[in-house]
Amino acid sequence: MKDETQASDGKASPVFVVGSGRCGTTILDQSIGMHSQFESLPFEAQVLVSPDMRNGLVRAFQDPPGNERTDLIRAHLQNRFSFLHNGRRLGFCSWTTKEAYTQMTEDLLRDIKIPASSIRTFLDKLYAPYLSMTGARFWIDGTPANGCITKEIVKIYPEAKFVHPIRNGIEVARSIVRKGWKSGSFERALHHWNIWVSRARYFGNSLGSDRYIEIDFQSLTKDPAAEMLKVSKFLGVEMEESMLNRFSPTRANIHRLKYEKWEIDLLQKIAPGMSEEFGWIRHDAMMPPNGRP
Template sequence: MFVLGTSVMADAFRVLSPLGTAYDNRYSQNLQGRCMALRRKIPERATKIFRNVFSRLPFPGISRPLFIIGCGRSGTTILGRSLSEHRKITYLNEPRHLWFSAFPETDIWTAKAHARNGKLFLTEADADPQKGEKLRRLFWFETIMNRKPVLIEKLPINNFRLHFIRQIFPDAHFIHIYRNGLEVARSIEKASEKGDWFGSGSYKWKKLVEHARENENTQNLPELCTTCYDKGLLEWRLSTEAVVGFLRGLPNNAFVEISYDEFIDHPVKTISKVLAFAGVGPDPNVETFVSDIVARKSSKLNPNRISEKERILGGDLLAWLADGGSGLSHEKSGQGKIHTID
C-alpha cells in the first residue's frame, strides 16, 4: 500500500486547500511556489494523486492555452519540442492521459477505446461543461507544477475536435503547421510499420473510415486505400481539411500558420514568429535549439509528381500545394474548395 510521509502529506493539504478559500491572484502565486516545493518532495505516483484532487477543486482553470494543430508527421513534434525550451512555456506533448481523465471518449488508440466509446470527431455538443472545467484545471495544474505560465499542447487528433476544444477553451489560440501531403503519407507509412499508428485493432482507422463516409466527397475513398501510404494520405486530407475549415472561421489574430518547409529552411525566423504570436519574448535557449536540431530528416518529395490515385485521395489541398500554394487557411487558398463536415 502506498503511504506518504506525514510532513509531505501535511504539505499537500496546505497546497491543495482550503476548499472554501476564494481564488485570487495572490493565492495563485503562492500556490505555484508551494506546488514546486512539494514536487521536489514527492514521487510521480503522489503527483498523480494531487493532480486528481486538484482537478476537483474550485479553481477557474487555464486561460489562453495554445494548441499546436496539423496532421501527425507534419512537424508538430519538433515544433512543440522547440517551444518547450522557452522559460515561460509549459509544453504538453500528446497528453492523452489528461484528456482521458476528463473525456474518456477521446480515446481512439488503446485497447479500451471500444469500451470508452471512443470518438474521432467531437463537436460543441460533446463538450460537457463539468468535464470541461476538470480539463481546464488539469491543464492549469501542469503550468503550476512547472512554474511556466504559458501552456502549449500538441495532440494531432485534435484536428477533428477543434469546435469541441473552442467550446471548452473559448480563449484558445492555435498554431497550425502543415506539410506536403505526400511526405506526410510516406512518414505515416513508416510509423505504421513500427507500431499501432492506426490504433489498437485499427480502431482509429475504422473511425477515419466512418468519418470519410459521412461526406459525399470522400465517402468512396477508403476503398482506394490498399496500403498504409494510401491510408496516411487520406488521413492527411481529412485532417487538413478539418483544420482549414475551422481556421477560416476564426479571426486572424486567433491563429498563426506556418509550413514545415518554412520551419526547416528558416528555423530561427519561423520560431520567432510563433513565439511572438504566443505572447512571449525571445529566448536564447529556443534559438540555440532550433539552430542545432531542426533539420530535414528525410528526402523532399516533389509535389508536382502526383499520380492520379494520389490526386484523388489528396484532394484539392494537395493539388493547391503542388501548384505552389501556401497559407492554407487564407480564404483564397485552394480556391475555396474545402469540403468539411459540420
Template sequence: MNPQISRPVFVLGCPRSGTTLLQQMLHSHRRIAFPSETRFVHTAYEARHRFGDLERAANRRALAEWITRGGDTKFRVLELDAEEVIEEIVHGPPTLGSALAIVFRAYARRHGKPRWGDKRPSYFRRVRMLRRMFPDAQFVHLVRDGRDAVSSLMRMPWFDGDIYAAALTWREAVDTGKRLGPRLGPGTFYELRYEDLVADPEHELRRLCIFLDEEYDPEMTKAYRHARRTVPSARRWHLRTHEEPNSRHVGAWRDRLRGPEADLVEHVLASRLLDHGYALSGAARPSAAELARFHRIAAHRWRSRHAHAVLDRLVQSREPNPVVSLLRGPVSVPDRLDES
C-alpha cells in the same frame, strides 16, 4: 507581451508534419508547458455522458478516476500525483472542460509555468470540440509538403491505412486549416510551414511568439536538449527531435514514394500544394482506375464525417452540464521557474 496571458494553445496538423518538434519547441519556452500527447481530451469528451451530472461530487470523482487511471488515457506521461489531481477535480467547477484544464494546469504548475498547451495531430478534426471546452484557446496549424507527410506516414508502424488514406488525411488537414483561418481570425488561428520552421527556426518562432503574445525565448531553438531527455529512443519515428532543426529530410518523398504512388499523391494534392507554396515536379497523370478509387474513398470519408457530426449534435443536445472550462487566469507558479 502580456504577463497575464493564459489562453490554452493547441497544435494540430496532418500526422508526420513536425508537430512533435513544434511541441518540444513550445515546451522549451519559459512560460508554456506543453506535454507529450496525453490522449484523454477527445476520449473524455466522447465519454462525457458516461459520468452523468457533474454537479454531483461522486460523478466528478468518477471522471477524475477515469482520466488519471483509465486504460484509454496517457495520464502517466504527465508524471503528476494522481490522488492530488483527483481531489482537485472533485473540488473544482462541475464541467468537463474544467476537469481537463485542472490536469493541464497541474502539469504547468509542476514545471513552474503560467500557461499550458496540448498537441495532437488529429485535433484538426476536433477544433469545434476544443472551442466548446476552451473558447479562448489559440490554434497553431503546422503544414508540411503533402508528399513528404504522406511518404513518412506510410512508413509508420502504427499507421494502418494505404496511400489513398494518407493523401486524404493531408488534404483534410490543409482544407480544415483553410476554413479555420478566416473563421477564427488572426488572433486565434496561426499557420506555419514545417520547411520554414526547420530552415530558419528563430525567425519562425519569433513570429509564432508574436501570435501567442509572448516574448521570444531563445531556448525554443534548443528544444532538442529537452527532447533527448523526454522522447524515448524506442519511438524511432520521433528521433529527429533529438537533433538541431535541419532540412535534411525535406523532399525525402522523392526517394520514398514509388513512381505510381508519387504520381497519384502529387496529382490529387496538386492545387493544395501550390496554395501552400510547394512546387510540382511534373508527375504523370495517374490511371483512371487509380483516380476513381481515390474519389470513392474520399466520398466515403466525407459521408462518415458528416454522419459523425450529426450524431455529435444529437449527443450535445442531451448533455447534463455545460462542457466549457470555468477556470480563468494564468496558473499560479512559484517565483523560481523549473527549467525541466
C-alpha cells in the same frame, strides 16, 4: 510586448498545436514549450479526443445525455490516466494521485450537462499543479486530432490559440507508411493527411488570424529562428533562444527529396492546389520514371 495569451476572464488560455501526425506537431509543441512561460504536456494528452476520433471529452458535446455517454467518458479518462501515469510516457499526470484524478473525473461527470464549463474546470484542475511545478503560465496540448474538434474546444476555451504546422503530403504519407500505419498504404495515408489538415484549416481559418496560425514545416526546419519568431508574435510573447534548442542543421536537409510522378499526381488529385500554395513541388524535385526515393 503585451501578453496576449491571457483570457478576458483572467485565466490562462492554452495553446493547441494541431494538424496531422508526422507533420511536425511534436517539434513545434516542444519548441514552444521551451519558452519560460509555456509548458508542453509531456505527451499528446488525447484527453479531449482520441486519435481515432471515437472517444474523449468531446463526446459530451456530440452524444445525447445518458448513462452510456457517462460510462464512455469515464472509461476514456481512466484509460488515459493508466496509460500516461503508469506507462512509459514521461510520467504524464505524475503530479496528481489516482484518487484525486478519480474525484475530478466524478465531479466532471456530475456537471457534464454543462460540458464547456465542466470540462474547463476539469482541465484547469488537472493541469494547474503541473504548471505550478514547472513554473510556467500556459500549457500546450500537442494532440494533432484536436484540429478536428476546434469548434468544441473554443466553447471550452473561447480565447485559446491554435498553431498548425503543415508539411508536404508526400513526405507525410511516406513517413506514415514507414511507420506501418494505415495498413502501409500510401494512398490511404495521403487521404488521412488531407482530411486532418483540411479540417484543421477549415475550423482554424474561421477563428481569424489572431487565434489561428499556419506554419510551413519546410520553412520551420530551414529557418527555425524566423518561424519561431512568427509563432512568438502570434502568441504575444517575446521569442527566447531556448525555443530553437530542438532544431539541428540536419533537419534542414530532410526536404532534399525526390518525388515520383505518380506521387505528385496523387497529391494533386487528393489535395488540389496545396502544392502550388506552399510551393512543395519543383521541377528539380521530380524523379525520372521508375525512380526510387
